[in-house]
């Protein structure tokens with residue numbers, strides 16, 4: 001039986017840490033569906049379309065990975081696409097409490113989907129989309145944290161030097 005995993009998130013924007021997790025997940029599961037949340041509470045920097053384009057570029061070459069956008073409850077979306085696994089990354093202990101709460105709530109909401117926590121490469125343990133945006137906004141270099149296409153688009157948003 002084919003195991004489908006959904007990797008949900010804001011991806012505003014995708015970082016090398018996300019990509020590391022996607023690559024690891026693609027080896028573990030038959031299909032990985034990267035799912036961008038549409039209705040974020042806080043205003044995102046990038047539109048869903050932009051976030052999807054950056055992700056598409058980043059996963060090019062990974063044949064069993066696809067990128068989609070979703071709204072509503074994650075467990076409902078997982079059911080719709082017949083995913084039995086939710087992938088979430090844990091970088092440090094500080095991520096754990098929020099992730100545990102979400103995983104347990106998702107388990108309460110649906111018995112059909114299991115959360116699997118994955119650990120990115122150590123070198124990405126400090127990396128987050130929020131910090132990348134902050135650095136880029138203040139003119140810092142983010143080239144080692146995100147793919148080239150993302151760096152370029154951040155430059156476009158903030159008028160960065162390259």
Ligand code: PNS
Pocket residue numbers: 008009010011037072073074075101102103105106
């Ligand atoms: O990258 P993020 O912002 O940490 O991802 C959070 C995400 C998208 C996984 C979470 O907000 C989510 O699943 N939202 C969909 C709505 C939902 O199902 N909420 C209940 C979660 S217990």
